[in-house]
Amino acid sequence: MLSIKNLHASVEGTPILKGIDLDVAAGEVHAIMGPNGSGKSTLANVIAGRDGYDVTAGKVVFRGKNLLELPVEERACEGIFLAFQYPVEIPGVSNLYLLKTALNSIRKHRGLNDLSAVEFLKLIKEKIKLVEMKEEFLHRSVNEGFSGGEKKRNEILQLAVLEPSLAILDETDSGLDIDALKVVANGVNSLRDEQRAMIVVTHYQRLLDYIIPDKVHVMANGRIVKSGDKSLALELEKHGYAWIAQDPGAAAAPPAGS
Amino acid sequence: MASPANDIDRLIKREYKEGFVTDIDSETLPPGLDEGVVRAISEKKREPEFMLEWRLNAYHHWLTLTEPQWAHVHYEPIDYQAISYYSAPKDKDGPKSLDEVDPKLLETYEKLGIPLEEQKMLAGVAVDAVFDSVSVKTTFREKLAEVGVIFCSISEALQEHPDLVKQYLGSVVPAGDNFYAALNSAVFSDGSFVYVPKGIRCPMELSTYFRINAMNTGQFERTLIIADEGSYVSYLEGCTAPMRDENQLHAAVVELIAMKDAQIKYSTVQNWYPGDEHGRGGIYNFVTKRGACRGGNSKISWTQVETGSAITWKYPSVLLEGDNSVGEFYSVALTNNWQQADTGTKMVHIGKNTASTIISKGISAGHGQNAYRGLVKVLNQADNARNYSQCDSLLMGDRCGAHTFPYMEVKNPTAQVEHEATTSKISDDQLFYCRQRGLSEEDAVSMIVNGFCKEVFKELPMEFAVEARKLLEISLEGAVG
Numbered sequence: 001m002l003s004i005k006n007l008h009a010s011v012e013g014t015p016i017l018k019g020i021d022l023d024v025a026a027g028e029v030h031a032i033m034g035p036n037g038s039g040k041s042t043l044a045n046v047i048a049g050r051d052g053y054d055v056t057a058g059k060v061v062f063r064g065k066n067l068l069e070l071p072v073e074e075r076a077c078e079g080i081f082l083a084f085q086y087p088v089e090i091p092g093v094s095n096l097y098l099l100k101t102a103l104n105s106i107r108k109h110r111g112l113n114d115l116s117a118v119e120f121l122k123l124i125k126e127k128i129k130l131v132e133m134k135e136e137f138l139h140r141s142v143n144e145g146f147s148g149g150e151k152k153r154n155e156i157l158q159l160a161v162l163e164p165s166l167a168i169l170d171e172t173d174s175g176l177d178i179d180a181l182k183v184v185a186n187g188v189n190s191l192r193d194e195q196r197a198m199i200v201v202t203h204y205q206r207l208l209d210y211i212i213p214d215k216v217h218v219m220a221n222g223r224i225v226k227s228g229d230k231s232l233a234l235e236l237e238k239h240g241y242a243w244i245a246q247d248p249g250a251a252a253a254p255p256a257g258s
Numbered sequence: 259m260a261s262p263a264n265d266i267d268r269l270i271k272r273e274y275k276e277g278f279v280t281d282i283d284s285e286t287l288p289p290g291l292d293e294g295v296v297r298a299i300s301e302k303k304r305e306p307e308f309m310l311e312w313r314l315n316a317y318h319h320w321l322t323l324t325e326p327q328w329a330h331v332h333y334e335p336i337d338y339q340a341i342s343y344y345s346a347p348k349d350k351d352g353p354k355s356l357d358e359v360d361p362k363l364l365e366t367y368e369k370l371g372i373p374l375e376e377q378k379m380l381a382g383v384a385v386d387a388v389f390d391s392v393s394v395k396t397t398f399r400e401k402l403a404e405v406g407v408i409f410c411s412i413s414e415a416l417q418e419h420p421d422l423v424k425q426y427l428g429s430v431v432p433a434g435d436n437f438y439a440a441l442n443s444a445v446f447s448d449g450s451f452v453y454v455p456k457g458i459r460c461p462m463e464l465s466t467y468f469r470i471n472a473m474n475t476g477q478f479e480r481t482l483i484i485a486d487e488g489s490y491v492s493y494l495e496g497c498t499a500p501m502r503d504e505n506q507l508h509a510a511v512v513e514l515i516a517m518k519d520a521q522i523k524y525s526t527v528q529n530w531y532p533g534d535e536h537g538r539g540g541i542y543n544f545v546t547k548r549g550a551c552r553g554g555n556s557k558i559s560w561t562q563v564e565t566g567s568a569i570t571w572k573y574p575s576v577l578l579e580g581d582n583s584v585g586e587f588y589s590v591a592l593t594n595n596w597q598q599a600d601t602g603t604k605m606v607h608i609g610k611n612t613a614s615t616i617i618s619k620g621i622s623a624g625h626g627q628n629a630y631r632g633l634v635k636v637l638n639q640a641d642n643a644r645n646y647s648q649c650d651s652l653l654m655g656d657r658c659g660a661h662t663f664p665y666m667e668v669k670n671p672t673a674q675v676e677h678e679a680t681t682s683k684i685s686d687d688q689l690f691y692c693r694q695r696g697l698s699e700e701d702a703v704s705m706i707v708n709g710f711c712k713e714v715f716k717e718l719p720m721e722f723a724v725e726a727r728k729l730l731e732i733s734l735e736g737a738v739g
């Protein structure tokens with residue numbers, strides 16, 4: 001589904017991603033871990049198409065399309081969803097309105113009609129249960145005055161409504177209490193299926209107790225330095241990132257999926 | 259009651275505003291302004307004697323005034339002798355069919371969802387007298403008459419209810435109030451008149467649609483709305499004008515009078531032609547709007563969405579005379595390309611326990627210049643007056659400007675006056691967020707801008723809110739990227 005080859009990206013001339021190789025197949029969940037500043041969010045942003053990053057080398061192919069050529073909204077319509085590490089507030093725009101506009105834009109891209117108000121409300125009421133949010137949140141401005149945890153749940157609500165084929169969750173678990181973590185994990189798990197892939201960026205093994213990954217990658221200094229199965233996360237938990245740095249074979253670890 | 263044929267005539271006149279459909283060409287006065295012109299206008303309209311005197315006084319007073327210069331707007335001096343002060347609707351050189359109308363204009367109307375017949379009218383194409391809303395209009399009138407509400411053109415009111423007009427005209431905006439108001443008082447061509455009798459809640463929203471069609475014409479309409487004790491009325495005013503390369507002057511006066519326990523809600527969506535992307539053409543919109551809360555517990559609420567005009571100079575105000583009276587001002591003003599707006603309000607607290615709220619949202623894009631100018635005045639005797647003002651500016655790009663000029667004059671120590679102001683930009687983070695959810699950049703901008711204006715839009719009647727939203731979208735096209 002997603003194939004990243006030798007991806008290099010820099011910000012204002014400073015190289016941040018220094019040769020990423022990553023293959024994610026439909027139905028898989030990949031976890032990306034790694035120390036602060038290693039480039040995890042940068043990778044997510046480059047996949048989503050955020051301005052301000054220069055891709056200096058490499059390729060990103062998503063379901064046969066050269067992703068790097070597409071503007072942000074087309075990538076989204078093609079099925080890429082990014083749950084933000086820091087969701088932004090949009091004063092005066094109701095959550096419901098954003099969801100509806102987003103869903104209808106994506107449907108339009110797929111040649112589907114707009115959902116009627118009634119159909120949409122029915123859908124939303126179903127999805128909101130999944131993340132155990134109160135309906136009043138639908139009528140509040142997007143993320144405005146939401147607590148950290150509420151913002152993250154709101155991201156998962158959007159994920160559930162928009163049903164992308166590739167979801168990238170950037171530290172969705174940070175700032176969540178244990179109950180909220182379970183809610184978010186349940187939400188994510190319920191969306192797992194054969195057609196859908198996920199990339200879960202996290203610092204903590206505890207999320208991976210609930211969302212069991214097929215693959216785990218460790219990023220350091222703009223590269224994927226180690227890949228493995230879910231046991232890799234446990235090892236990291238035990239030994240810390242320093243353990244990777246000491247592993248002479250780490251930097252040369254073969255890219256996932258190859 | 260007038261015959262149906264007359265009603266059709268009147269409707270057309272009404273819609274064209276400067277109308278007088280019969281023998282159009284001979285009705286047009288040559289450009290220029292002198293006492294003769296004032297007399298001619300009054301005579302053509304067969305006005306009562308007091309009206310002519312009133313106009314003449316205004317004219318002589320106008321001669322002594324000079325154009326105000328304090329507004330934060332810049333334009334070439336207006337030659338008042340080059341304007342025609344009385345003009346008929348049918349423009350000989352105007353388009354004869356929709357095929358001859360600038361497609362850009364039609365596209366705009368289409369986006370606004372204006373029906374074809376209306377499009378023809380707006381574009382200045384002569385329209386057949388067969389017109390769907392005629393019968394609708396008549397039923398409205400009858401329904402209004404049943405409860406005693408008078409809603410007609412001010413010319414008609416001068417014929418049919420001269421005493422009411424005489425009693426209230428100029429009682430809020432005196433003929434000599436300011437340069438443009440004096441000019442309007444001398445030469446106003448038409449406008450609307452509303453009287454809602456005691457204890458009546460007007461059963462429907464009243465609306466007018468103002469347009470400027472003719473070239474080299476000034477438009478001077480005059481609106482007078484009186485809500486008698488315990489009554490309620492909501493009035494909508496919409497404006498559009500065809501695109502023309504030269505500037506056109508629009509100097510209207512609106513007076514509102516709310517008696518004891520009465521409420522007036524006045525909503526405007528102003529979309530006069532703003533000029534093109536190079537700043538050529540567009541309407542000069544120099545308007546005086548003022549309401550008086552005459553009685554205790556009365557309330558006047560202004561809501562305006564200003565997206566059009568090359569220059570807007572407009573300060574809908576409320577004189578809070580009655581005790582416990584309430585004044586409100588909700589405004590969205592958008593300036594794009596080379597538009598300039600200097601707009602705001604005056605709240606004058608005279609009675610005790612009077613309260614006013616000001617919510618102003620300025621959006622500047624392109625080279626637009628947007629100024630909020632507001633005055634909150636609390637007189638000696640106005641115990642416990644309260645005001646809350648909030649002025650927010652949204653900048654798009656770095657060539658536009660936003661300016662805030664809040665003035666306060668508080669003469670009573672019990673007053674509570676609060677002012678908040680913010681300036682913000684649409685952030686890249688917000689845009690990225692929306693686009694990542696699948697919205698195009700344009701949709702994202704329009705959604706964020708609409709969110710910014712929400713507190714004002716929620717004051718608008720439903721259909722108007724929809725129109726206002728569409729207008730913002732259109733006005734902002736090409737403002738980003």
Ligand SMILES: Nc1ncnc2c1ncn2[C@@H]1O[C@H](COP(=O)(O)OP(=O)(O)OP(=O)(O)O)[C@@H](O)[C@H]1O
Nearest residue numbers: 011016034035036037038039040041042043052085
């Ligand atoms: N816009 C930017 N301008 C300058 N530097 C940037 C920018 N974006 C990212 N960087 C730098 O790139 C590096 C990688 O940042 P990134 O946010 O991708 O890290 P991360 O792995 O997500 O870290 P964390 O775990 O703290 O979220 C950091 O050193 C950061 O300072």
Ligand SMILES: [Mg+2]
Nearest residue numbers: 040041042085
């Ligand atoms: Mg990060």
